[in-house]
Amino acid sequence: xxxxxxxxxxxxxxxxxxxxxxxxxxxxxxxxxxxxxxxxxxxxxxxxxxxxxxxxxxxxxxxxxxxxxxxxxxxxxxxxxxxxxxxxxxxxxxxxxxxxxxxxxxxx
Amino acid sequence: xxxxxxxxxxxxxxxxxxxxxxxxxxxxxxxxxxxxxxxxxxxxxxxxxxxxxxxxxxxxxxxxxxxxxxxxxxxxxxxxxxxxxxxxxxxxxxxxxxxxxxxxxxxxxxxxxxx
Numbered sequence: 001x002x003x004x005x006x007x008x009x010x011x012x013x014x015x016x017x018x019x020x021x022x023x024x025x026x027x028x029x030x031x032x033x034x035x036x037x038x039x040x041x042x043x044x045x046x047x048x049x050x051x052x053x054x055x056x057x058x059x060x061x062x063x064x065x066x067x068x069x070x071x072x073x074x075x076x077x078x079x080x081x082x083x084x085x086x087x088x089x090x091x092x093x094x095x096x097x098x099x100x101x102x103x104x105x106x107x108x
Numbered sequence: 109x110x111x112x113x114x115x116x117x118x119x120x121x122x123x124x125x126x127x128x129x130x131x132x133x134x135x136x137x138x139x140x141x142x143x144x145x146x147x148x149x150x151x152x153x154x155x156x157x158x159x160x161x162x163x164x165x166x167x168x169x170x171x172x173x174x175x176x177x178x179x180x181x182x183x184x185x186x187x188x189x190x191x192x193x194x195x196x197x198x199x200x201x202x203x204x205x206x207x208x209x210x211x212x213x214x215x216x217x218x219x220x221x222x223x
Contacts, residue, residue, distance in 0.1 A: 032209040043112075043199050043214035044151060088151065092209040094164060095141065096201075098151040 003027060006089055006099030015108050019076040023089035023099045026070065032092035033065050033072045037085045038101065044088055047074070079106045110134045114200050114215035121190055121222055129185045129218045131200030140183045141201040141212060142175065144168070151199065157183065190222045 006023045013019055025033075031052055036044035050056045053067045062075040072089055086101040113132045121127050133140050142154040155165040157175055174186045183202075187194055197219050201212040 034211075036214075041197070041217070041219070043114075043216045046211065046213060049211065092211065094210065095153045095156055096143075096151075096210050096212055097153070100150045 003097050004091055004099040007102055008100050010103040012105045013079055015106055017079050019079050021074040021087050021102050023072045024070055025091055030091045034090040034092050035063055035074045036088040039085045081106050081108055112200055112202055112213055112215035114218050118219045123222055124189050127187050129198050131183045132181050133183055133202030137202035137204050139203045139205045142185045143199045144196045146196045192222050195222045
């Protein structure tokens with residue numbers, strides 16, 4: 001079983017939509033959950049992280065962890081064309097373990 | 109804002125040649141990493157480096173790979189004899205790890221093309 005699984009998409013939404021991006025993970029001992037954004041042929045950019053369960057909000061972005069179901073989510077409100085990118089979830093331990101990334105396209 | 113810088117941005121090399129990829133991590137960070145991303149695939153961990161030695165390496169990081177921090181600022185990845193399958197984006201990252209976990213900041217990457 002893979003440590004982190006993520007639907008690769010692509011996900012295509014109209015501007016202004018609420019976007020939900022999701023990952024599942026296998027090891028219940030994981031505590032830190034990261035979200036990165038990656039534009040084409042660029043390095044991953046840290047968006048936000050959460051510790052253990054619960055929500056964390058930063059502007060239009062909300063990260064959510066449900067440890068009981070080993071499910072992590074990133075919600076983007078009022079999505080913009082500039083949000084078009086690949087979104088990577090990652091588990092943070094002594095290193096980062098990435099999911100495959102979900103490609104998001106927001107069209108005007 | 110401090111950032112991780114990588115050079116070159118693109119490197120083309122012939123199979124069997126040695127390449128050195130260079131990185132300048134964020135200055136007060138203590139942990140350094142190399143990751144790679146083959147086109148269309150996920151970002152994969154190669155190696156972590158702390159206190160002038162390798163702290164962990166993946167199965168990808170075989171004897172053809174080595175890392176070095178030759179001075180107080182640079183962090184390099186050397187591939188001794190490149191293969192076609194080494195073609196990928198290579199990302200350097202650094203982390204303060206002061207929260208006890210890897211909050212890593214990435215460079216823009218070096219695209220390595222082996223021909």
